[in-house]
Amino acid sequence: MVSEIYGDIFSLRLASQRIVLVSGYRLVKEILVNQRHNFLDRPVSPLFNEVHQGNGISTSSGYRWRRQRQFFESQLKKIGEGKRKQELIIQQECIFLCEAIQEKKGLPFNPHSAINSAVANVIASLVFGKRFDYDATDLLNLLHLTEEATLLAGSPLARLYDAFPSLMKRFKGPHTKILDNYAKLMGFLKKRIETHKKDWDPFSHRDFADVYIGQIDKQRKDRDAAFTVDNLAHCILDLFEAGTGPMTSTLRWCLLLMAKHPEVQREVQAEIDCVIGQSRWPCLVDRVSMPYTEAVLHEIQRVGNILPLGMPHSASRDTTVSNYFIPKGTVVVTNLASVLNDKTEWARPQQFYPKHFLDDQGHFRNREAFLPFSAGKRACLGENLARMEIFLFFTSLLQRFTFSAPHGVPLSIEVHGSLVLSPKPFHICVSHRHAKH
Ligand code: HEM
Structure with a gap:
């Protein structure tokens, strides 16, 4: 293994693979952004x-x-009717999530499972036009297998498989479990797609799967685009x-940080009470009137x-970044x-400081x-959807509940995970803000 540091660029050679980490x-x-066309690909x-x-x-x-x-x-980017449909799907799930949390009133609970089910249901509704009960076996299996595969994919042994595949294939390890999990997930998704095909109506598309099934026939001649049932299952798996x-x-993080910063939670709730009130659920147009939230x-x-x-x-051609040569194929x-x-961009990078996003007049300030x-052409495909979800779930929860640490148990902000970082599992208490809605 050979490594090299060049300003904000750290380069590493592992077996025949060259990896460059770019910071700042x-x-x-x-x-x-500037060189997006040179870095559109994913590494093999x-x-x-x-x-x-x-x-x-x-x-x-x-x-x-x-x-x-x-x-x-x-x-995902459909505007008008399409966007309204996405908003309705999320709003419906907000009701179910609030109900699930309402049941926990009084006792400390771990919010992971209810939240995980709610956000998976948003994807399930968009893709298959169907949501699941939070305790449905199909949903719990899907979530468990995906979560486990994501966690294992970030493990050092899985990375070793990428460096020495033919050697690692001879042994059992995390890769065996990952491949096993994905085979089960693909089986589940393909079964759902086949059921969808049976009652497919060319004149009425219920969800993404229906629209995609329509494309399979239309795009048949363009074999490189690969509009196939198999690829649909892979894409759906990606979305999940x-x-x-x-x-x-x-x-x-939203719940944890609100419990840790009650003064911020109170200010968000005051803004919710002022702009949305208590008699209706939050909707997306409220966002522009809620700079603090x-x-x-x-x-x-x-x-x-x-x-x-x-x-x-992955670099798709030879190029230089800040005078540093990056050959084609570099990860x-x-x-x-x-x-x-970044210290040059944020006033208090190490603190939780919402004012990073407010100007002197209290208006929201994009950074x-x-x-x-x-960013760029390979940025998150679900950014718009994610922003809608974060706003609607967060405001629906804080409209109804106040979150706090269980008595005598300080909440930790330690993280775990490898590819995706999350707060370590925690328990939280919830109290109802108003008697009725
Ligand atoms: C807070 C939530 C989310 C965060 C922070 C996040 C962040 C990211 C990041 C950093 C990437 C990598 C971009 C790159 O390669 O430069 C990514 C990719 C991606 N995200 Fe998200 N994401 C979120 C939610 C979602 C949601 C809800 C969906 C589903 C619709 C989604 C679907 C995807 C897909 C499919 C990719 C791969 C895009 C590609 O390779 O072309 N993400 N996301």
């Missing part, structure tokens, strides 16, 4: 190749990635995986730092954590170095 807002932006990962075989969105590259991404982007882990982690949510994401290294990119890792904590979703 200026250089990360150079990679993701023998482990993920075995799982996805070049399909799906998050690990694929080239023309096939572009066409699949375009399809789901157009579904990328859409539930980071969302659950973010919403858990928006600032708090942005600061939670900045501090939460869910994907500290984003997802790896480029963008240190998003260094941007979210260029706010990059939890990454």
